Amino acid sequence: MSTERETTRVVRAWLEEGVTALPDRVLDAVLDQLPATPQRRPWWRAWRSPYMNNPVRIAIAAAAVLVVALVGYEFLPSNTGSGGPPTTTPSAAPSPTLAAAPTSTVLPTLPGSGPIGAGKYTIFPDGLRGYVSLTMEVPAGWEGCCAAPGWIVYNGGASAWLTGAAILVGDVTGLVVYGDSCRWQSSPTSKPVGADAFAAALAAQPGRQASQPRAVTVAGLPGVHVRLTVPDDLQTTTQSDGDLTFVDCDAGEYRSFDGRHHQGLSQIDDFYFVDVGSRTLVFDIFSFPGSPASAVPELEAMLASVEID
Amino acid sequence: MDTELVIRAQRGDEEAFASLAVAVGDRLHAVSCRILRDIDLAEDATQQALLAIWRDLPTLRDPARFEAWSYRLLLRACYAEGRRTRRWAPNLRLLPADEPAGGDGLSSVHDRDQLERGFRRLSIDHRAVVVLHHFLDMPLEAVAETLCVPPGTVRSRLHHAMRGLRAALDADARPAAQEAIR
Incomplete structure (x- = not known):
């Protein structure tokens, strides 16, 4: 009869035997496939930088505002906007504050970072360039985020991002919905097809507050809305960069579906799903208890202004 | 890194x-x-x-x-x-050894064969714990983090896996009749 220690010794010796080197042909095959393997950009990731005291970002944003203001002063004298940086308080009656506000029929693309001038923009949702594009009216006081298409965040003017709010647009076609938002790596998953199925799968997630999916109209198309709330009794810690870790959840993240992890306790996500051809788009308006009262109505107005080409 | x-x-x-x-x-x-x-x-x-x-x-x-x-x-x-x-059991190709077994390691080809059989009976979950802990020398807490399971689960899997491997090593001590009964 082997002792426990003897078994461990023998198993360890046995594991030491055998192949250790990766054949070059396997490595070459991987590297050959890189150009055809697009990286998944983290447009669902927690935003961090807009509310962080990052001197580089601030300098870049300030320089961008200055350039835009100078260009506007030079070429758009009739546009009597202030030309300065956007106010940090969103206005219920949007007025142009940056010369970047579009004046021609060719709409600018929504910037992925920095202040956004009030106006109408084109959005190419991640992964759908060439398939679908959107236009959206954006009031003053908002920022692009995360170098990603379709992120607009409110700069609450505070250092903590939990005082912000955002709308993001993306393609959820083929994404996995987790059976449990906290135990998302160890729970059964589903791959719902279409807006209705996606909303239903989210509403069925246990352990979180979810509204019943209801029919809505998005950009003139039939869609479905579901509101999900992150529980307020989960244990979290704050990382050095201000991001939250949900300590009892898989990988420290609280997730609804593939790649979509949430940023804070009591976070409210209003998901609006709509089928466009064979793709399912989502508009996610999310906010926190600390978000300004005016933020969500403005985000809803942005959504109401969306037109899909 | x-x-x-x-x-x-x-x-x-x-x-x-x-x-x-x-x-x-x-x-x-x-x-x-x-x-x-x-x-x-x-x-x-x-x-x-x-x-x-x-x-x-x-x-x-x-x-x-x-x-x-x-x-x-x-x-x-x-x-x-x-x-x-689906090539698990019937079509396995044993790993060639790059180096001979050390004197303080496996005592015989028989041990290797028994371990191979015993290891193949384990689920991937159990194999992963054994390899991460005993091959990579990962502490159990790190194994738990890597596998995204609680540390208690890792300990349980390791215990179960090592018990299985120990049984495999001891298999030659069992009466052949036991195999025949199955």
Whole structure:
């Protein structure tokens, strides 16, 4: 009869035997496939930088505002906007504050970072360039985020991002919905097809507050809305960069579906799903208890202004 | 691990990723070989894992945790490879030994054979715990983090797996009649 220690010794010796080197042909095959393997950009990731005291970002944003203001002063004298940086308080009656506000029929693309001038923009949702594009009216006081298409965040003017709010647009076609938002790596998953199925799968997630999916109209198309709330009794810690870790959840993240992890306790996500051809788009308006009262109505107005080409 | 390389690869730098792949490739492959016990399957799993690492790198929140994260993707690839191929029991190709067994290790070819059989009976979950802990020398807490399961689960799996392997090593002591009864 082997002792426990003897078994461990023998198993360890046995594991030491055998192949250790990766054949070059396997490595070459991987590297050959890189150009055809697009990286998944983290447009669902927690935003961090807009509310962080990052001197580089601030300098870049300030320089961008200055350039835009100078260009506007030079070429758009009739546009009597202030030309300065956007106010940090969103206005219920949007007025142009940056010369970047579009004046021609060719709409600018929504910037992925920095202040956004009030106006109408084109959005190419991640992964759908060439398939679908959107236009959206954006009031003053908002920022692009995360170098990603379709992120607009409110700069609450505070250092903590939990005082912000955002709308993001993306393609959820083929994404996995987790059976449990906290135990998302160890729970059964589903791959719902279409807006209705996606909303239903989210509403069925246990352990979180979810509204019943209801029919809505998005950009003139039939869609479905579901509101999900992150529980307020989960244990979290704050990382050095201000991001939250949900300590009892898989990988420290609280997730609804593939790649979509949430940023804070009591976070409210209003998901609006709509089928466009064979793709399912989502508009996610999310906010926190600390978000300004005016933020969500403005985000809803942005959504109401969306037109899909 | 050079976090600067990780960050550059996150931004789509293929050269940086190539350097990363060279740095971690052997280790990943050694792990997949030991879990899957089949060279062909292991090569496929390692290849898929490296591509998954490239694809998902931008979603890695903390570059300093690249190594544990890469093992997590490798294990997913091992699971997928196992499900996809169905070559588990009947068509396994034993791993060739690169080096002779040490004097303080396996006492006989018989031990190796028994361990191989015993290990193949384990689930991937159990194999992964054994390999991460006894081959990579990962502390159990780190194994738990890599596998995204509670530490208690890791301890339980390790106990179960080692008991199975011990039983396999002791199998020659059992009466042959036991096998005949089955």
